[in-house]
Amino acid sequence: MFFSATITSRSSTSIISRLSQIKAQHASKPHVLLFALSSPTPSDSSKSELSALVDTLLTFSSSSESVGCLSAPLIPGSISCSIALFDPQNVVTFRSTIAGKEKVQVGRWHALRKRYDTIQHGENMELDTMEKALSNGGPVDWDNLWKAKTKETRGLLPRGLTSYLNSPTRANGESSVLYFSDLSPEGLSSSIPEAFPRANQLGLLASSTPFVTGRPVTLFHNQEIYDTGAVGVAFENSKPMGFALPRDVEPLGEALSVTDSEGNLINTLNSSNPTQLLLSCIRAAGIDAASYETEFLLGVLPRTGSLSYQLHAITAGDPSRGTLSLNAQTMAPVVGSRVQFYHRIRKPETSSLLSPGSSMSFTVVSPEHSSSERSELVLENRFVAASDNGFVLGRTGETPWSCIVPGCVSQIK
Incomplete structure (x- = not known):
């Protein structure tokens, strides 16, 4: 340039x-x-x-x-x-x-993957085979299915x-x-x-x-x-390539470890209910979680250090089941990742x-x-x-x- x-x-x-x-x-x-x-x-x-x-x-x-x-x-x-x-x-x-992903049908992907995520299938599985397996209650290895799709698009x-x-x-x-x-x-x-x-x-x-x-x-x-x-x-x-956090985000609580995740969902942090952990951090900080102006985020930390190199919007949380949902286009951090909650008031600057x-x-x-x-x-x-x-x-x-x-x-x- x-x-x-x-x-x-x-x-x-x-x-x-x-x-x-x-x-x-x-x-x-x-x-x-x-x-x-x-x-x-x-x-x-x-x-x-x-x-x-x-x-x-x-x-x-x-x-x-x-x-x-x-x-x-x-x-x-x-x-x-x-x-x-x-x-x-x-x-x-x-x-x-x-082509990219179609719009997410909320709940369907999560439910089907949970049911079939432990059995192996071939990488070249066709769509009609997948649909047949689902309709018959058969197993689908979703990880291999996504990898196969990536290999198909690589040539494009x-x-x-x-x-x-x-x-x-x-x-x-x-x-x-x-x-x-x-x-x-x-x-x-x-x-x-x-x-x-x-x-x-x-x-x-x-x-x-x-x-x-x-x-x-x-x-x-x-x-x-x-x-x-x-x-x-x-x-x-x-x-x-560098990545910088917004200047107005503030950390909530301590760093945590992802112990179960799939798709754009985090199911457990430190083997505990992640939504309840977030609510505990919110209460401890005295934050009004009901305010429209308050935004909650999840950062991914390097193995050593405290500065996040990724930042995701938390879009939903279920206190009873515990699952946290990140923005739909994002895959959740993999098991073993170190993460940090953040919050801020919605007043971004340029x-x-x-x-x-x-x-x-x-x-x-x-x-x-x-x-x-x-x-x-x-x-x-x-x-x-x-x-x-x-x-x-x-x-x-x-x-x-x-x-x-x-x-x-x-x-x-």
Whole structure:
């Protein structure tokens, strides 16, 4: 990456003017363009403003490739536009159509897996075989079934991405895969580490745009517009991807060990009822658990140390059965993981994202995040993109996971 900038302004004309200046300085040099653009605040002119912004980005250079999406604003009431320019010799663009998970049917997955999780089945089990086993009360090995599905999708990785990561000059090095996705990224996110264990990945789930463009999400690859799948870039990068907790989260209680988990559910912590453990921590801290403004979270800790490297939203808890449910797109930490409860008041800030520095950052914003007096800001050497749908992070050796907690940030230095 030889250039990046993040621009926020209440005026689409101002952003277009900035983009024209950048184009005059850099467009003549061969490049690949990466961009994230938030739509203008709804008004009589917002559709024409958005069209002008998109046209400016897609015609940045007629001979260059581009990858982008519609994202969320970094400053409420303003338009955010982040761009990055890569040397085409060191990067490849791709478009993925690998299907992700269907929407979870609450309770069904948990009940069926509990019943059949101890018996072995073949990895190439077809769907009709699985359904027959379920209808007859037969056994299903869910772990092998999911692994088989991953192996099926691995071959569907975009050819350009596969060729790039398999090339002799990169086979033994570390690469980063950066992408914008629809709301079901699991097919792509799980296939990348299976095929390329040394590749890091960071994916932004594009903001929902049904009332903006008429599409569930809006993705761009060259001159094409998509509303499913993913678009992205891959490039050489030996630097690790970082993850930062929101500044306003506070730990609750002591570190605990996961002793039973499945899917997105935690069944026991320290061999005890996890919901009751959370309630005990809440009572001890004097927190009003009934307040809408209070948010409870679960962090995953390294084997040594106290700073969480993952943070998940707790979406439900059953005091009698004890099960804690995490956000549906996340697999619960595996047995043996060290975890920590957190809480906070729902007042996420974005100011830390907009401080000087040199990085590419994806963050989660809340649809209700508070207003700001700042009307225009330009950050050189920063690519900062936000979404209210979250991001996916997968570092070397880590199972990819999704984060939907407002204020969390993942970045490439």
